Amino acid sequence: MKVVEIRGYLLGFAPSPAIGNATRMIRRRDFLLLELVTDTGARGWGEVFASPAAAAALVRTRLAPIILGASPHHHGRLYDRMLGTLGYDRRGPGMMAISAVDMALHDLAAQDRGISVAEALGGALRTRLPAYASAPFITTDAAEPYGHYQTEIDGILRRNFRALKPRAGVSPRADGIMAMAVRRQVGPDISVMVDINQGYTARAAIESARHMEEADLLWIEEPVQPEDVPGYSMVSAAVPTAIAGGEALGSLAAFRDFLAAGAMSVLQPDLTVCGGFTGFLRIAALAAAYDLPVMPHVFGTVVNMRAALQAAALVTPRRGAPGEYPWIECDASANPLLDLAGALPVSADGTIAVPDAPGTGLDLQSERLAPWISETWRLAA
Missing domain, CATH: 3.30.390.10 (Enolase-like, N-terminal domain)
Incomplete structure (x- = not known):
């Protein structure tokens, strides 16, 4: 061939x-x-x-x-x-x-x-992955940037998701109000993370995290600029919530620097940025030396989604709260490029099956x- x-x-x-x-x-x-x-x-x-x-x-x-x-x-x-x-x-x-x-x-x-990519790389460690909805998103065009969250979250829960990741970063005080409203809406059994998308300085991120602390967040993602190791370290040391990041890091050396500094608790390499399957597995091996969870960042088309499922199935489980890492990220916005080869449904227990068809399981014309x-x-x- x-x-x-x-x-x-x-x-x-x-x-x-x-x-x-x-x-x-x-x-x-x-x-x-x-x-x-x-x-x-x-x-x-x-x-x-x-x-x-x-x-x-x-x-x-x-x-x-x-x-x-x-x-x-x-x-x-x-x-x-x-x-x-x-x-x-x-x-x-x-x-x-x-x-x-x-x-x-x-x-x-x-x-x-x-055989599947996971099988070719040594065999999947799991056949299903817990999924989280990457949504809702901020609407800066509206008077209330978080005003539509309640309606969108109702729709997310109807799709069987047991976890969701709303965007945050309007202001520390507004973030706290939003996070507490989300927690009241979904109750104690739904996992909630927030993504600040590199929007704050370290001190503002710490203030935001403190306002959101009672919402019992699973993690806070990308609180500062992607290669700001001192900023990540400052935030991680100051707040009890796990700090996640790594989607914008493209080299093994970049992840090494963050791990050596103790700057992250959850690593999120993106297969389209970090070197595909080869790069992802090298990063996962490095993270294993620090006993930290690794899971793919996914925010694109069906191609990366199918690849990420195979990669996540290869990662050694790490205890999370609740259950085990890794999770699989699902873009819950209106994205027609996710359904080009048929949707991957979220089951009633909030998980997605890892395809076992040859390759990534993608039959795309x-x-x-x-x-x-x-x-x-x-x-x-």
Whole structure:
């Protein structure tokens, strides 16, 4: 089996209504999907969500000569060769481009063996994962940025979610009022986390955490800028709630620095940023030395969602509150790119099944992407 063609799809959509967080309103969501095609006709998929256009250029100019004609089964060797092309760009679009290729190579290699990626990487440790709804989102266009949360949370609970992650970061006092209102609404048995999306300085994050403390949060995510190790350390030392982050970190060295500083309690590498399956598993191994939970950040299309399920199934369980980590993140906003190959339902117990079909279990026909495509390209061996 050899890769004979690389197909790139730049695509996106305008969320309706627009969704917001502590730093911005998101009025457009853009992605790069990579489709690697082999001489057997198999197709593997990878994704970039953070810098899709830049990553696409790097795939075409730097990575394609390495991948075309190569066997997907050599994904470890190919990963090291791709890393060698980065130069100074070890935490940006270069790593994102490698991430998409690595995801697709693992998908193809497992398909060729007729087994899932999790099976190919040693075997899944679980067949189901507890899911949390990544929502609701702030509406800065409204007089009350949190005013719609109650209605949206009612809908989230009707979808069987037993955990949810609303966005926070309007102001420390407003955050506290919101978090307590959410806790009263959902009761004591639903897990609640909040995501500040890098919106505060360390001192403001500490003040916000103190206002939210009685809401019994599972974690507070990205309270400060993504590579602010001293800021994360200050927040972690000052508040009892677990501090989570890592979705914007693209290198193993970046995670090493946070772990050495004791700056995070929950790590959330994103497969589309940190190096695909290879990068994720290296980070998980590093975290295991500190006995810290690792779970994938997921906020993109069905491609990353399916890959993240396979990756999360490989992670050694860590005790959480309640139950065990890892959780799987589910974008609960209106995202048509999550249902391109059929929705993954949340069961009555709040879990999602890990697909055991070959590869990532994704049977995606590129024709389904047509309504959202802005540009396509192809490179052949």
